[in-house]
Amino acid sequence: MEFILNNKKVRYDGDPSRRLLDVLRDDFDMTEQKEGCREGECGACAVLLNKKSINSCITAIGSLEGQEVMTLEGYRETKQYKVLEEAFAKAGAVQCGFCIPGMIMAAESLLSENPNPSEADIREGIAGNLCRCTGYNMIIEGIQMAAKEGKGLW
Amino acid sequence: MISKSITKKDHAEKMSGMAKYLADYRYKDMLHAKIVRSQKAHARILNIELPVMKEGYGIVDAFDVPINKIKVIKAEQPVFAEGEVKFIGEAILMIVGPDKELVEQYAADVTITYEELPAVLKLEDSVISCVRYEFEHGAVKELFDKAYRIREEIFTTGYQEQAYIEPQGAIGLYENEKITMIGSLQCPYYVKSAIEYAMEEAPDKVQVIQSTTGGAFGGKEDYPSLLGCFVAAAAKKFKKPVRLLYDRREDMAVTTKRHPARFVYRTALDENNEILAMDIDARLDGGAYEGLSSVVLQRCLLALTGVYKIPAIHVIGQVMETNTVPNGAFRGFGAPQSFFAIEMLMTHLAKEAGVLVLDYKKKYMVKQGDDTLTKGNFRYPVILPEMIAEAEKLSHYSEKAAQYQHQQGRYKKGIGMSVFLHGCGFTGSAEKDHIKSVLKLVKYEDDTVEILASNTDMGQGLKTTFAKIAAQVLSIPVENIRIANPDTDRVPNSGPTVASRSIMVVGKLIERAAEKLRDNYKKGEYQEIIEHYVHSEMIPWDISTFSGDAYPTYSWGVNVVETEVDTLLGQAKLLGVWGIFDVGTAIDETIMKGQMEGGMLQGLGYGSCEKMENAGGAIKQASMTDYIIPTAKDTIPFVTKMMENPYEGGPFGAKGAGELTIIGAAPAYAAAVECAIGKEVTAIPVTQEKILSLL
Numbered sequence: 001m002e003f004i005l006n007n008k009k010v011r012y013d014g015d016p017s018r019r020l021l022d023v024l025r026d027d028f029d030m031t032e033q034k035e036g037c038r039e040g041e042c043g044a045c046a047v048l049l050n051k052k053s054i055n056s057c058i059t060a061i062g063s064l065e066g067q068e069v070m071t072l073e074g075y076r077e078t079k080q081y082k083v084l085e086e087a088f089a090k091a092g093a094v095q096c097g098f099c100i101p102g103m104i105m106a107a108e109s110l111l112s113e114n115p116n117p118s119e120a121d122i123r124e125g126i127a128g129n130l131c132r133c134t135g136y137n138m139i140i141e142g143i144q145m146a147a148k149e150g151k152g153l154w
Numbered sequence: 155m156i157s158k159s160i161t162k163k164d165h166a167e168k169m170s171g172m173a174k175y176l177a178d179y180r181y182k183d184m185l186h187a188k189i190v191r192s193q194k195a196h197a198r199i200l201n202i203e204l205p206v207m208k209e210g211y212g213i214v215d216a217f218d219v220p221i222n223k224i225k226v227i228k229a230e231q232p233v234f235a236e237g238e239v240k241f242i243g244e245a246i247l248m249i250v251g252p253d254k255e256l257v258e259q260y261a262a263d264v265t266i267t268y269e270e271l272p273a274v275l276k277l278e279d280s281v282i283s284c285v286r287y288e289f290e291h292g293a294v295k296e297l298f299d300k301a302y303r304i305r306e307e308i309f310t311t312g313y314q315e316q317a318y319i320e321p322q323g324a325i326g327l328y329e330n331e332k333i334t335m336i337g338s339l340q341c342p343y344y345v346k347s348a349i350e351y352a353m354e355e356a357p358d359k360v361q362v363i364q365s366t367t368g369g370a371f372g373g374k375e376d377y378p379s380l381l382g383c384f385v386a387a388a389a390k391k392f393k394k395p396v397r398l399l400y401d402r403r404e405d406m407a408v409t410t411k412r413h414p415a416r417f418v419y420r421t422a423l424d425e426n427n428e429i430l431a432m433d434i435d436a437r438l439d440g441g442a443y444e445g446l447s448s449v450v451l452q453r454c455l456l457a458l459t460g461v462y463k464i465p466a467i468h469v470i471g472q473v474m475e476t477n478t479v480p481n482g483a484f485r486g487f488g489a490p491q492s493f494f495a496i497e498m499l500m501t502h503l504a505k506e507a508g509v510l511v512l513d514y515k516k517k518y519m520v521k522q523g524d525d526t527l528t529k530g531n532f533r534y535p536v537i538l539p540e541m542i543a544e545a546e547k548l549s550h551y552s553e554k555a556a557q558y559q560h561q562q563g564r565y566k567k568g569i570g571m572s573v574f575l576h577g578c579g580f581t582g583s584a585e586k587d588h589i590k591s592v593l594k595l596v597k598y599e600d601d602t603v604e605i606l607a608s609n610t611d612m613g614q615g616l617k618t619t620f621a622k623i624a625a626q627v628l629s630i631p632v633e634n635i636r637i638a639n640p641d642t643d644r645v646p647n648s649g650p651t652v653a654s655r656s657i658m659v660v661g662k663l664i665e666r667a668a669e670k671l672r673d674n675y676k677k678g679e680y681q682e683i684i685e686h687y688v689h690s691e692m693i694p695w696d697i698s699t700f701s702g703d704a705y706p707t708y709s710w711g712v713n714v715v716e717t718e719v720d721t722l723l724g725q726a727k728l729l730g731v732w733g734i735f736d737v738g739t740a741i742d743e744t745i746m747k748g749q750m751e752g753g754m755l756q757g758l759g760y761g762s763c764e765k766m767e768n769a770g771g772a773i774k775q776a777s778m779t780d781y782i783i784p785t786a787k788d789t790i791p792f793v794t795k796m797m798e799n800p801y802e803g804g805p806f807g808a809k810g811a812g813e814l815t816i817i818g819a820a821p822a823y824a825a826a827v828e829c830a831i832g833k834e835v836t837a838i839p840v841t842q843e844k845i846l847s848l849l
Contacts, residue, residue, distance in 0.1 A: 031178035032171025034368070036319045037402040041778035044319055072171040085169050089161040092744035095752065096613025097168030098175060098319040098368025123786040130778065132317050132369050133613045134748055135755035136786040 003064045006074025016062025021045045023061045024071060032072035032101050036130070043129030046102035047071050053102075053109035055128070072101045080108060083150035084142070091142035095133030102129050107143045115154040116147060156626050156806045159744035163617045163637065168366075176323045176338045176365040181395035184325075186254040187214075187388055188261040189398070190247050191408065192239035195275060195477040195771030197268035199237055199246065205263035211251030218387040224380050225351040226344075231443035231480065233352055233383040239268070240442035241477050242772045243408035245380075250388050250396055273477035275771045277416055277439040283472035284440055285448040287455060289700035291529055292466025294422075297431035301422035307502065309419070309495035310837045313766035313773075314412035314759075316484055317783050320368025322377060322409055323399035326385025333386045334361045339378035340370050341650035342608050342640045348379035349386045360386070364639040370612040371756070372483035375652050376446050377409050406776040410482030411766065413438040413450060413473075415491035417458075419499050427507035429518065431466035434458050438488070440473040441480035447473040450481075452581045452697075454488030456704050459527045460496035461538065461573050462518035467527060469700070478768050483652065485753070485816045489576060490760060494838055497572045497821035502834060511825075512542070512552060515573060530693050530703035537799050538573060541712045541734045545571065548793050549714040549732040558829055567729065569716045570825025572818035577705030578810030579655040582695035591687040592646040593663035595624065595671055599680055603628065603671070604636040605664060607648040609656045611639070614812055615745035616656055622741055623661050623805045627668035628675075646684070654709070654810025657741060658803070663687065665805035690803060707801050709809045710736040713754065713818035719830040724846035726762065726827055731792040733818070738801040738809035746811060750794040753815025759784045761820030761838045 001012050005028065012023060019038075024030045024047070033056055036044035040058040047056045048070040075081050084104060087093075094100050103126060110117055110125030117125065122140050131139060147154070167173040204213065216222045216234040223229035235246050249261045274280045298304065324337040333355060339345055342362040349360045362382065367374060381398060388396040400409070418435040436455060440447040455471040504514030520526075522536045546552060554569045561567065579585060594606035605624055611617040621635040638644075648660045667685040674681070692703040716730035733750050740746035763782045767774045775781035800807025824835045833848040 025177075029180075031174075034175065034320065035177060036321070037778045039402070039777065039779060042319055042402075076170045085166070088169060089165050092159065092162075092748050094162065094165055094168050095615070095748055096318070096320070096367060096369040097164070097173055100168055101171045104169070119791075127785050127787045130317075130319060130783060130785065132319055132371070132756065132783065133752045135751035135753075135792065136784075136789055137751050137791055138744075138748060140786065 001062065001065045003066060004068040006070055012061060016060065018061050020047070020056040020059040020061050020064065024056060030071050030073050034098055034101060036098065043102040043106065044099050046105040046129065048105055048109060051109065051112055053105045072104060075104065075108065080150060080153050083153060084146045087146035087149055088142040091138050091145055093134060093139040093142035099129055099131040103131065103139055107146065111147060111154040156622060157740045157743045159742050160618065160622065160632060162615055163621055164611065173366040175320055175368050176325065176336065177399055179325055179336060179365065184395040184397055185250050185252055185392055186257045187248050187250045187385070187396050187398040188257045189245045190249065190261050190264045192235060192242055192244040192246060194239055194268045194270055195242050195273035196271040197239050198271060199235065199239060199266060200269050201267040203265040205260050207260055211249065211257070211260060213247045214250055214388045214391055215247035218391050219352050219383060220354040221352050223352060224383055225348045226376055226379060226445050227448060228444060229351060231445065233380065241479055243479055248384060248388060250392055273771060274475065275477060275768060277414055277437060277474055277476060280474035280476050282475045284444045284475050285451055285473040287451065287471045287700060288469065290468040291527065292431060294431045294433060294466045294468040297466050298422045298433065301430055302425040303423050305421045305423060305503070307419050307499055308836060309417045309498060311415045311491045311494055312839055313414050314484060314764055315406055315766055315781055316371040316373030317781065318369030318371060318373055321400045321402055321405040322374065322381060324378065324381035324385045326389030326396045328389040328393055332359050332361065333390060334363065335382045335385055336363045336365050337378050337381060338365055338367045338374055340374045340610050340612055340652060342642050343647045344650055345379050345382040346642050349382045352383045353386050353390065361641065361643045363641040364610045366639065367610060367612040371485045372487065373409060374612065375483035375650065377482065402778060403776050406781060407773050408479055410445065410480055412484035413440065413447065413481040413488065413491065415454065417495040419495065421503065427503070429464055432459065432464050433468045436469065436471040438473050439476055439478070439481060441476060441478045443480045444473065445480050445482050447481065449581060450483070450488040454492050455700065456528065456577060456581065457489040457492035458496060460493060461520055461575050462500065463520050463524055464518065464527065478771055479773060485756065486813050487653065490757065490817050490820060493572065493574050493817050494821045494824065498824060498836060501825055501828065512571060519573070526704065528704055529701045532708065534707050534801060535799055536710070537736055537797060538710060541710065541736060541797055542573065544795060544797065545712045545714050545732055545734050549716070549730060551714050554716065555829060564722050565718055565720055566830040567716065567718045568826040568828065568830025569714065570822045570829055572713045572821040572825065574711050574818045575708045576654060576810060576814040576817060578658050578707050578709055579705060580653050581704050582697060585659060585687060586689040589649040591649040591660060591663060593648045593660060593667055593685045594646050595664070595667040595683040597671060597681040599678055601677060602634045602636055603630070606645040607660055608640045608642065608645045609648055609651045609660050612651065614749065615742065619657055619741040619745060620661065620664055623664045624668045627665055628672050654813045657805065657808050658810050659687065661805040661808060662803065706803055707809055709811060709814045711814050711818045713822040715819065715822040715826045717823070717826040717830060719827060719845060721831065721849055724842040724849065726845060728790045731790065733792060733794045734797060735814060736797050736799045737811040737814065738799055738804050739807035740796050741806065741808050746796060747794055749811050749815050751792055754792060754819045755784055755789055757816040757819025758823055761823040762840055765839050765841050
């Protein structure tokens with residue numbers, strides 16, 4: 001099967017029932033996305049599938065024929081990422097960092113759909129991503145700052 | 155100016171996903187490991203039947219560990235159970251081999267025959283304590299005899315799971331007859347010493363390296379010593395890299411948690427409702443092995459009277475043995491349990507006396523120069539009155555508390571305030587007697603300076619705050635300070651990353667070392683400074699009588715929580731959360747804000763939704779689905795404020811900060827619910843079901 005990974009067409013010929021997370025981490029050596037629970041609860045493994053954030057730990061690779069997958073490895077090359085990176089630094093949004101790759105995916109997914117999200121929209125947008133360090137508010141501030149600083153990018 | 159925030163030193167690598175956490179390490183020929191665990195709470199092992207395994211697969215068990223004990227405080231818990239198991243989830247053996255799935259299959263195919271033994275599964279049912287302290291200060295019996303009345307109240311608190319987002323794990327390497335353990339951990343030298351002990355290895359044959367750690371909260375203080383012994387034994391036996399990664403369910407079922415607790419407070423009161431004395435029975439559920447429970451209990455007991463000066467106290471504190479998963483370190487370390495109890499007790503006593511809660515609390519609140527409950531001294535400024543005034547100004551606590559007295563209808567509002575402290579650093583004389591921290595500062599020829607310490611950054615920002623201390627003293631850019639994840643082959647033992655000690659104790663060593671370097675600075679030359687811990691003697695601590703100064707100083711907090719309870723459904727919604735903290739000086743304002751925000755939400759979870767129970771000896775909520783930690787939608791913006799109160803013993807006036815922030819939220823929340831529904835709350839978590847049952 002073929003799918004688009006970080007804007008490049010790639011081939012995968014293994015077991016179609018494998019989890020996308022395992023394929024990314026083990027076959028493509030992309031360890032940016034993390035495994036926190038393996039049952040779709042924590043969001044640490046989130047990637048963009050056709051621009052929307054999904055949990056790669058509960059997505060079978062076989063379902064992705066021809067689809068577009070983006071991981072942090074691809075996303076960190078974008079202008080949008082740079083804006084988020086600066087905003088998260090300023091807001092102090094990153095502590096242990098383990099939830100962050102997933103949070104970035106959730107933030108991009110939200111902002112691409114809604115460039116001017118309200119605080120409630122942001123809470124909804126990252127509700128599937130657990131963070132145990134920050135209490136979320138500084139991440140929310142980070143996303144708000146990014147939306148403001150990156151006006152026009154999303 | 156030190157407090158002014160900078161971008162964290164590890165921001166770029168964590169943001170970009172390039173930081174290497176344990177599961178991101180790759181080695182050629184790496185083997186996978188899976189532990190086979192006890193399914194019985196207490197049993198004799200009669201027989202172990204292994205599946206037929208392919209070549210290259212095998213087991214590791216007690217026979218592979220020369221001294222089959224995990225060294226924590228005592229060396230008591232076996233690395234692998236031998237003959238007898240004492241809790242569900244206890245490790246019996248480990249399957250090791252090249253293919254992860256096959257390893258897991260073999261582990262599932264091991265058949266163990268048990269002979270069941272009587273098991274104690276509940277704290278209330280346990281009559282055997284593994285730790286017991288008793289102390290008395292003041293003429294308690296006399297005061298109880300002359301009391302006008304005696305009030306008895308029981309408080310209970312549940313388990314809390316650390317729920318770091320990165321599960322636990324370790325990698326073991328064996329090269330040139332040397333064991334290397336890489337792990338997600340807080341205390342590299344704890345693990346090193348545990349491996350040396352169990353594997354009977356010389357210090358130069360064991361190396362421990364911290365991988366970037368995805369949260370810990372105490373959960374990676376004691377437990378990694380066990381993981382270290384597992385992978386050390388396996389790597390040595392198989393002579394290959396061995397990786398042991400826990401999945402979330404395994405992690406939640408078998409790793410250490412916050413001790414459930416039960417307190418019986420007997421308060422002797424006179425006819426004016428003045429407190430004469432307290433007689434307190436405090437019990438923690440230790441689980442099947444003692445581990446760190448004795449020191450957790452010490453901190454728990456030292457917090458029993460909160461921030462209040464009680465004329466006389468008698469305390470019996472015990473860690474009770476049960477056939478359940480051993481409990482251990484968790485941010486706050488025994489204090490969150492006690493603070494819930496004492497804050498609720500003071501609230502209830504005030505109500506009985508017909509006095510405003512805050513007025514009642516203020517009457518007993520400690521001041522600078524007062525004795526601590528162990529006849530130590532609060533020798534530094536106590537700014538609680540200013541902090542409470544600030545909390546009032548921001549939250550309008552008293553005004554709202556009065557307003558919420560008589561409410562009608564389905565939705566009722568409530569507001570609660572907690573006042574608390576946290577003793578900074580190790581309890582008693584441990585820094586001087588056991589830890590004896592050593593810190594190294596190296597200046598290279600290019601004039602960059604490296605901090606060599608064994609303290610770990612687990613998200614709390616230590617790389618940044620440590621670097622800021624050195625940079626500020628040396629007046630060099632923080633970019634010129636290097637600090638890496640600790641590797642015991644490179645860093646001296648500056649002690650564990652626990653007890654809110656890193657900044658105050660090790661940060662002070664950095665400050666002093668940097669001052670020495672600054673005063674003897676030689677441009678372009680290699681220079682090395684070694685700094686040792688210096689103890690400032692106060693009133694000597696005596697554990698046998700629980701007397702003297704238990705801590706060099708204290709950090710303080712005031713939390714206010716406002717809630718609205720739907721009395722039909724039992725749901726409590728947050729309306730406001732305020733946190734005022736005195737941590738001396740914050741080394742970085744944004745990092746401190748992160749501690750306040752994160753700590754308070756973790757405390758709110760503890761007080762409200764984080765319910766974990768033991769059913770037949772097994773943890774019932776052992777997944778992120780069943781154990782509910784707050785999401786972004788469950789919380790609201792918090793108002794946080796730091797109040798400067800520099801402490802001469804800490805770098806730039808800094809005191810301990812990390813644990814303090816979790817302590818006050820649960821009692822403030824419980825008091826807010828109590829205010830709303832008019833029913834006494836004596837147990838946490840105050841879940842929706844709990845509120846309904848109270849109504």
